[in-house]
Amino acid sequence: GCGGKDKEESSSGDSSDEKKSKVILITMDSTDQHWVSVDRGAKEEADKLGVDYAWMAPDKKDDAQQIERINNAVADGADAIMIAANGPDSITSALDEAKGEGIKIIYVDSPANTEAEATFATDNEAAGRTAGEELIKGLEAAKITEGKIGIIGVNPATQSTVDREKGFRLAFEDSKYELLETQFGEGDAAKSQDIADNYITDGCVGIFGTNEGSTVGAGNAVKGDGGSVIAVGFDKSDAILSLVEEGSLLCVMSQNPDVMGSEGMKAAVKAINGEEITEKDVDTGVSVISKDNVADFQ
Amino acid sequence: MEKKKNGIVKKFLSIRGMGQVVTVTIGLIIMCVIFGILSPSFFSGRNVGNLLRQIAPILLVGIGQSYVMITGNIDLSIGSVLGMSCMISATLMTKGISPTVAVFITLAACLAVGLINGLLVAQFHLPAFIATLGTMQTARGIAQIVNNNYNTDAIGKAAQGFRDFFYYGKLLGIYNTVWITLVLFLVFNFLLSKTRTGRHIYAVGSNIDAAGLSGVNVVATTVKAYLVSSFCAFTVGLITCATAGMGTMDAGNMYEMYAVAASVIGGVSTLGGQGILVGTIIGAAIWGVLQNGLQFAGAPVAMRNIVIGVIVVVSVLLDVIIRTGRKPKLKKSN
Amino acid sequence: MEKKKNGIVKKFLSIRGMGQVVTVTIGLIIMCVIFGILSPSFFSGRNVGNLLRQIAPILLVGIGQSYVMITGNIDLSIGSVLGMSCMISATLMTKGISPTVAVFITLAACLAVGLINGLLVAQFHLPAFIATLGTMQTARGIAQIVNNNYNTDAIGKAAQGFRDFFYYGKLLGIYNTVWITLVLFLVFNFLLSKTRTGRHIYAVGSNIDAAGLSGVNVVATTVKAYLVSSFCAFTVGLITCATAGMGTMDAGNMYEMYAVAASVIGGVSTLGGQGILVGTIIGAAIWGVLQNGLQFAGAPVAMRNIVIGVIVVVSVLLDVIIRTGRKPKLKKSN
Amino acid sequence: MNHVSKTFPGVKALDDVSFNLRAGEVMALLGENGAGKSTLVKVLSGVYIRDEGEVKIFGAEQTDLTPKKAQELGIAIIHQELNMCAHLSVTENIFLGREIRRGTTLAEKQMNKKAKAILDELNININPKTIVGDLPVSKQQMVEIAKALSMDAKILIMDEPTSALSSKEIDDLFSIIRKLKEAGRGIVYISHRLEELQHIVDRVSIMRDGKYITSMNFADTNMEEIISYMVGREIKEKFPRISCKKGKKIMEIENFNAGRMVRNISFDVYEGETLGIAGLMGAGRTETTRVIFGIDPKESGTVFLDGRELKIHRPIDAIKAGIVLVPEDRKKDGLCVNLSIKDNICLPNLDIICNKAGVVKRKKEVEMTDNMVDQLKIKLPGTEVNAATLSGGNQQKVVVGKWLARKSRVVIFDEPTRGIDVAAKVEIYNLMNQLKKEGIGVVFISSEMPELIGVSDRILIMCDGRMTGELETAAATQDKIMMYATKFENKMEKSK
Ligand SMILES: Nc1ncnc2c1ncn2[C@@H]1O[C@H](COP(=O)(O)OP(=O)(O)OP(=O)(O)O)[C@@H](O)[C@H]1O
Numbered sequence A: 001g002c003g004g005k006d007k008e009e010s011s012s013g014d015s016s017d018e019k020k021s022k023v024i025l026i027t028m029d030s031t032d033q034h035w036v037s038v039d040r041g042a043k044e045e046a047d048k049l050g051v052d053y054a055w056m057a058p059d060k061k062d063d064a065q066q067i068e069r070i071n072n073a074v075a076d077g078a079d080a081i082m083i084a085a086n087g088p089d090s091i092t093s094a095l096d097e098a099k100g101e102g103i104k105i106i107y108v109d110s111p112a113n114t115e116a117e118a119t120f121a122t123d124n125e126a127a128g129r130t131a132g133e134e135l136i137k138g139l140e141a142a143k144i145t146e147g148k149i150g151i152i153g154v155n156p157a158t159q160s161t162v163d164r165e166k167g168f169r170l171a172f173e174d175s176k177y178e179l180l181e182t183q184f185g186e187g188d189a190a191k192s193q194d195i196a197d198n199y200i201t202d203g204c205v206g207i208f209g210t211n212e213g214s215t216v217g218a219g220n221a222v223k224g225d226g227g228s229v230i231a232v233g234f235d236k237s238d239a240i241l242s243l244v245e246e247g248s249l250l251c252v253m254s255q256n257p258d259v260m261g262s263e264g265m266k267a268a269v270k271a272i273n274g275e276e277i278t279e280k281d282v283d284t285g286v287s288v289i290s291k292d293n294v295a296d297f298q
Numbered sequence B, C: 001m002e003k004k005k006n007g008i009v010k011k012f013l014s015i016r017g018m019g020q021v022v023t024v025t026i027g028l029i030i031m032c033v034i035f036g037i038l039s040p041s042f043f044s045g046r047n048v049g050n051l052l053r054q055i056a057p058i059l060l061v062g063i064g065q066s067y068v069m070i071t072g073n074i075d076l077s078i079g080s081v082l083g084m085s086c087m088i089s090a091t092l093m094t095k096g097i098s099p100t101v102a103v104f105i106t107l108a109a110c111l112a113v114g115l116i117n118g119l120l121v122a123q124f125h126l127p128a129f130i131a132t133l134g135t136m137q138t139a140r141g142i143a144q145i146v147n148n149n150y151n152t153d154a155i156g157k158a159a160q161g162f163r164d165f166f167y168y169g170k171l172l173g174i175y176n177t178v179w180i181t182l183v184l185f186l187v188f189n190f191l192l193s194k195t196r197t198g199r200h201i202y203a204v205g206s207n208i209d210a211a212g213l214s215g216v217n218v219v220a221t222t223v224k225a226y227l228v229s230s231f232c233a234f235t236v237g238l239i240t241c242a243t244a245g246m247g248t249m250d251a252g253n254m255y256e257m258y259a260v261a262a263s264v265i266g267g268v269s270t271l272g273g274q275g276i277l278v279g280t281i282i283g284a285a286i287w288g289v290l291q292n293g294l295q296f297a298g299a300p301v302a303m304r305n306i307v308i309g310v311i312v313v314v315s316v317l318l319d320v321i322i323r324t325g326r327k328p329k330l331k332k333s334n
Numbered sequence D: 001m002n003h004v005s006k007t008f009p010g011v012k013a014l015d016d017v018s019f020n021l022r023a024g025e026v027m028a029l030l031g032e033n034g035a036g037k038s039t040l041v042k043v044l045s046g047v048y049i050r051d052e053g054e055v056k057i058f059g060a061e062q063t064d065l066t067p068k069k070a071q072e073l074g075i076a077i078i079h080q081e082l083n084m085c086a087h088l089s090v091t092e093n094i095f096l097g098r099e100i101r102r103g104t105t106l107a108e109k110q111m112n113k114k115a116k117a118i119l120d121e122l123n124i125n126i127n128p129k130t131i132v133g134d135l136p137v138s139k140q141q142m143v144e145i146a147k148a149l150s151m152d153a154k155i156l157i158m159d160e161p162t163s164a165l166s167s168k169e170i171d172d173l174f175s176i177i178r179k180l181k182e183a184g185r186g187i188v189y190i191s192h193r194l195e196e197l198q199h200i201v202d203r204v205s206i207m208r209d210g211k212y213i214t215s216m217n218f219a220d221t222n223m224e225e226i227i228s229y230m231v232g233r234e235i236k237e238k239f240p241r242i243s244c245k246k247g248k249k250i251m252e253i254e255n256f257n258a259g260r261m262v263r264n265i266s267f268d269v270y271e272g273e274t275l276g277i278a279g280l281m282g283a284g285r286t287e288t289t290r291v292i293f294g295i296d297p298k299e300s301g302t303v304f305l306d307g308r309e310l311k312i313h314r315p316i317d318a319i320k321a322g323i324v325l326v327p328e329d330r331k332k333d334g335l336c337v338n339l340s341i342k343d344n345i346c347l348p349n350l351d352i353i354c355n356k357a358g359v360v361k362r363k364k365e366v367e368m369t370d371n372m373v374d375q376l377k378i379k380l381p382g383t384e385v386n387a388a389t390l391s392g393g394n395q396q397k398v399v400v401g402k403w404l405a406r407k408s409r410v411v412i413f414d415e416p417t418r419g420i421d422v423a424a425k426v427e428i429y430n431l432m433n434q435l436k437k438e439g440i441g442v443v444f445i446s447s448e449m450p451e452l453i454g455v456s457d458r459i460l461i462m463c464d465g466r467m468t469g470e471l472e473t474a475a476a477t478q479d480k481i482m483m484y485a486t487k488f489e490n491k492m493e494k495s496k
């Protein structure tokens, strides 16, 4: 609207040339709801602030592709890059190169091992631990104090879900539950559901889904079983929320991807304009969505 | 009595391609025994039910791929068409369209891809690999764009019947998914082994020139095979949608490869003209049992990949060795 | 003068397979012009540098796949061998082993896979598709198990030279990656077009029986082609490792398909005996330019998939039409 | 057919050709390799679409023929190249495209029965359920003929049906052809075996270089005239022979055994002598040469070349030692059809063409190819075109050429004249004579007895995998050879 236009003028007035500044978002892949939400948050904020914005998403999670995206963003004349790093180390050199060109780096979701203007992320490990604790609570409430627990991963190369799994396992240290070998469903709901079904057959009392697809799979398997298996998971999507609502999922950890996007965008513009960024390391937080509060998220 | 039995066995074995099927069936049985020993839950009624339901989609895409491979081609678009089917049907249902209508619109879209595949390959003489690589990309793009680059919301209460029909329901104690697969298998097996179309599919794969010169409509035959393939992918797409209760954009990723594996393990030749669907069942079963059994055995993902890889190679190797045991040196049977 | 020039052009066009190369080169040029118009940064020196560096890995795996495809086979294990190369080299370097030693150990491991592929296909007569599907799974498993199911840590300061050599360094203003690719291209192109081994590779792909009768060692020739393929995957694996500065377990996922696409767009036949590496360059360039250009044009991923799919099909279709335009009816060339 | 033309890139295969066929006659279509005979019949049966001219079938002009349509019009064609689906059974091949159905399902039993009947009529003793790929070439050819006959066509076109058949099978075919003629069918018969014509042919039409030359009644002409029309000049000797002094022993084959088809084979090859090997189809001649050449493994047997024992495990060992084999099945074993003529000719000779590092020397390559093309008078648009585009006979010359391009001690020709025209046959005979004169051992396998008797100096006869006789040519007659060639060893009792 009108306000947007005012801001556009002022921001271009601030920068040294007439050109609009350009911010590019690079995520891990393009299809996950999570990234779509980050994009949405960033885009809305970019419209408000009147900057040029583009989302350069790799087709799939692949370090080489992500590095290509960084190089492309630099070549495309970006002033700032918002990035969700695939891994802490894999893209640092590419980012260093970009920084060498005077480009501002903002981390969203997952940081890498090189300094940036600001980081808006969740601590995946801590969130995973919360999920573990919630599951234990749920199991104890159901008077189940021991038994097997299954974990559905995405694939072993995805850092964020590996961290969630790590945190989840920490929550179970010195408990009587037996954590099974993690199975990987490639984030595919159907494959994850097969895995969950097999866990249930194997006598698991609890299941943990580490991302959207695995959580949907876990929830549906529990629902199909109709038994007493308890599942917790990650991410919020419509399907997940309805699974929570009907009780097939005990609860899910929801990060706030749109907040990452919008806050990241604000910081990016500040950095470009040379303004000071006060909070450099922001945990955008995790909400635990359960049957009690699910209505707030729908 | 003895003799008659012998006659039946002989007749059974004389069915073309039955040799390889027998070999891999023995492999499958050995595998099941090992998994049964490693993990007691493997043979539980519950797991057998699950297992059948897990094999079903692989078998279905395997049937489609077998049809195409017997014509001497390949269909790499299977996974993407599956994704399209899943996304289109789910999107329509979330928009409040009745499941039945949604299914038919989805069917039309999927068959269109099959038609294009068939025409590109047979009418325009594109190599099947590249033609279907192209449609694979395109169909995946369509799956993504159909709900504007988002996975769909839950297909909701209205679609509960749809979900039960394709996945959650049971008939006579067996999951509907398994029934659907069984019926389709019987239909497509009949089509391939007992009808003129089936005969033509083999002929085109065996020698396309000879088939054409004999008056076989090569284009129509190839198109039919691709339509079967798309139809199978479509069905699995619906099952996937019913399973998750939502549409996911990357549903069916890599399924074309599972389909190839099921077909080839079951004795369908990548060069065309050879193979029977009974083999594809066994191939799909081996694939499914490996996935399922290795999970019960608690194998980490790396070990699973290695074991699956080695077993795929060894099973086919064994078959080659057994078949050619008498002839020490065999030329590639074209 | 005129005449002599004409002679050179004629001679150039008379190289077999050059026709398709010319067709797709025109396509590539048109594509570049369109992207240049859509986005001014496309032709910036910086992007051209990037683009070359992005095309390099595709070209390298494309060369490997072309070798194998010309023998009439396929190598699905390329992507996994790439992953193995990346993980093994990175793991060794993080364990403090010197980059040079690490590279040689990695090379041995990768070539072993190539050797096995070649033997399975040529000596044991397994269908290439299934043999390499098996080694693809196995090699991916090895890539995962090598650092115990984790991506490696950063390969660290000691390996800075390694990283510069394979990715970050420049010579005469051009990235090392591009130089490495160029050198390998020249070597492998020479090998294929000017040497006895090259002739044998074409002969095996064209008619394996006739080649054998003509005194070609079919097994050795096939193994050589697979070794080249593994070597190329190995090189790209090192580049990937240097790029990321660490080993990632799913590096190279799907690269075998990119390799097929580059080869086939460039005119290498999936049926063997046909194609030249110059075509593979253009094929790789088209693939790379599409990825890069569409991104600059701001196309969403779904659109990108659709456009790439359509362009792949149309480019090959166009070539088929041009080549057969004069003949009203053409049977599949072999 | 009137004024029909057809052009392929670089070749005008048919140039204003006109001819007609009447009911109840057998017309021979004759011409050298590449004259355009096959192209003509392909136009007639809808495989190729003509560029110009008109085709009338039973008086009706046909504009857009397809194979299917031609079939419906009553034209059946046996193509020069085998066109069988190797994975399908004999019955399935015979009824392909015309399956009999009961409802929607295939009437397998009925088709098998019918197929059996047709096979019986042709005297072919095979189970109709056999997979075609498992049959030897000659049987496949008979199946192809059976398939054409099963269509009960009004016009039957046979493009070199006998090139892969033995005399017994040819006799059966001829009696069928005579029956068809009496039934009022029109038959176009293409063959390079001119001596066959007298048994069946009423009229001959002759083509040369894509042009129609003339037609005449067979009764009014003679061989010399036909040949001179075909080649445009006179050929003096159909079987040229030069006499050389029989020199020292070059190759000695001792006691070869491999499977059922190679039993205790021993023979010697001498300088200055062409050694013929006769036998019926399936006598095991091809198998023997394959084993000697190291393609198939042997159970026992030794080869001596110039007195030295050779260890041959693979073809390359034989080639290096100086023994080469011109294989009989050019499509399968002889040619890389999508490689160029040049590549094909040079393939086994890369050791000569390459330098020590294995790099191909372009000049030598071109030189060798041009040499062979000149020497064998191969008709081609250029040495860079695909071997697939050559006519059958010229393809055969390429296969021969690739082996003659190198100096060898022994050259084994397995049916080298199959499917090539008279003039080219004479060239091949001359070549063999040339080699003989140079002191190179020549082994000449053929199923055509006249040429064997005409060209070789000594004839070995094989039957059922064994050597059953040896004749000096001076003493050889067709009857004697046949006697040895049918000397089966209680075969009937054994197989029942
Ligand atoms: N598909 C094709 N493409 C290009 N040229 C062809 C093709 N088929 C045939 N020719 C050419 O057309 C000419 C006539 O070939 P055709 O096969 O009709 O000869 P033919 O008389 O049957 O010879 P033969 O006795 O050797 O079989 C030859 O010069 C051949 O090279």
Ligand SMILES: Nc1ncnc2c1ncn2[C@@H]1O[C@H](COP(=O)(O)OP(=O)(O)OP(=O)(O)O)[C@@H](O)[C@H]1O
Pocket: D133, D134, D135, D136, D137, D138, D261, D279, D280, D281, D282, D283, D284, D285, D286, D287, D328, D415, D447
């Ligand atoms: N591919 C095959 N599969 C099974 N049997 C075969 C095959 N090829 C040949 N045979 C058998 O080997 C025998 C000899 O074959 P072949 O006809 O090649 O002999 P030949 O004496 O060389 O005859 P010719 O050269 O006249 O064709 C045949 O009787 C046939 O039964």
Ligand SMILES: [Mg+2]
Pocket: D037, D038, D039, D080, D159, D391, D392
């Ligand atoms: Mg001909």
Ligand SMILES: [Mg+2]
Pocket: D285, D286, D287, D328, D414
């Ligand atoms: Mg023979």
